[in-house]
Amino acid sequence: MIRPELLDRLRVKPGKKFRLKDHDPGWDQTEELKVLGKEAVKERARELMAENLKDLAAAQDVLYAGDKYAVLIIFQAMDAAGKDGTIKHVMSGVNPQGCQVFSFKQPSKEDLDHTFLWRCGKCMPERGRIGIFNRSYYEDVLVVKVHPQLLAGQGLPREKFGKKFWAERYDDINALERHLVRNGTVVIKFFLNVSKAEQKRRFLERLDVPEKNWKFSPADLAERAYWDDYMAAYEQAIAATSTADAPWYVIPADHKWAARALVGDVITTTIRNLDLTYPEVTPAKREALAEAKKKLLAEAD
Numbered sequence: 100m101i102r103p104e105l106l107d108r109l110r111v112k113p114g115k116k117f118r119l120k121d122h123d124p125g126w127d128q129t130e131e132l133k134v135l136g137k138e139a140v141k142e143r144a145r146e147l148m149a150e151n152l153k154d155l156a157a158a159q160d161v162l163y164a165g166d167k168y169a170v171l172i173i174f175q176a177m178d179a180a181g182k183d184g185t186i187k188h189v190m191s192g193v194n195p196q197g198c199q200v201f202s203f204k205q206p207s208k209e210d211l212d213h214t215f216l217w218r219c220g221k222c223m224p225e226r227g228r229i230g231i232f233n234r235s236y237y238e239d240v241l242v243v244k245v246h247p248q249l250l251a252g253q254g255l256p257r258e259k260f261g262k263k264f265w266a267e268r269y270d271d272i273n274a275l276e277r278h279l280v281r282n283g284t285v286v287i288k289f290f291l292n293v294s295k296a297e298q299k300r301r302f303l304e305r306l307d308v309p310e311k312n313w314k315f316s317p318a319d320l321a322e323r324a325y326w327d328d329y330m331a332a333y334e335q336a337i338a339a340t341s342t343a344d345a346p347w348y349v350i351p352a353d354h355k356w357a358a359r360a361l362v363g364d365v366i367t368t369t370i371r372n373l374d375l376t377y378p379e380v381t382p383a384k385r386e387a388l389a390e391a392k393k394k395l396l397a398e399a400d
């Protein structure tokens with residue numbers, strides 16, 4: 100387990116000033132880690148990932164058996180920050196029956212004919228399950244805020260899209276998440292914080308390595324040109340929607356091994372903090388189990 104203070108540093112506290120520039124996308128900035136050296140940290144992160152996957156599988160098992168809570172995990176990030184790889188990694192440790200991933204891309208005509216929360220609302224995890232959102236309703240206060248002309252396609256009954264409009268969207272999101280939490284869905288939100296320089300390196304790799312060419316889309320480069328606008332939109336959205344019940348974690352994402360270890364740790368720690376136990380066997384059920392065993396043993400082989 101990663102020390103709780105380190106995890107705590109990643110969590111965005113409600114009511115405190117939040118600035119993205121206080122969060123380094125690298126991960127060797129803390130004294131403690133500098134002393135260890137990069138290779139040692141990398142090795143430790145690998146060990147942690149393996150431990151986490153085991154812990155996560157165990158946590159998910161109890162979650163499923165208890166059938167009381169659901170877990171919603173939201174991933175948001177700039178392109179090439181490692182969302183897909185992180186999700187793949189987290190998923191590799193859990194029972195596929197208890198976990199579902201949804202990706203939210205450009206909205207369809209049907210999506211746009213509803214409110215911006217609708218398409219995600221249909222995909223919320225059932226009790227006992229983990230639901231992973233690869234992008235989410237947050238896109239509507241991120242990409243849509245960076246490109247406000249997208250609002251024209253949303254058919255909203257208003258003309259002004261100023262500060263108040265965005266504040267209302269944050270409120271709507273907070274209300275949805277409060278509703279989820281009150282009704283037994285644990286909400287965890289990750290912003291994979293990659294630097295602009297690292298994104299450039301990863302894009303170049305996608306262009307240079309034939310096996311990675313498929314991952315590159317010219318649209319990604321177009322969005323990169325809006326980097327500062329995206330950072331401003333992320334900063335505002337995270338500040339407005341990191342609540343005690345549904346916190347944002349800003350994950351340093353320039354090193355994939357660090358990002359994966361941290362994400363895994365936040366998820367397992369959160370599920371473990373629910374203090375779940377396997378359902379108790381009632382006396383009636385115990386009797387039924389004993390009866391079933393008697394019957395099976397009495398069968399002629």
Ligand code: ATP
Nearest residue numbers: 178183203204205206233234238239242243249316
């Ligand atoms: P990958 O590139 O790894 O396959 P991705 O999530 O980047 O995954 P793309 O199809 O490349 O998928 O991009 C999806 C695009 O859809 C993103 O640029 C995202 O900002 C955009 N998008 C998502 N939700 C909305 C929305 N509500 N309105 C407008 N654009 C959206």
Ligand code: MG
Nearest residue numbers: 178179316319
């Ligand atoms: Mg993409």
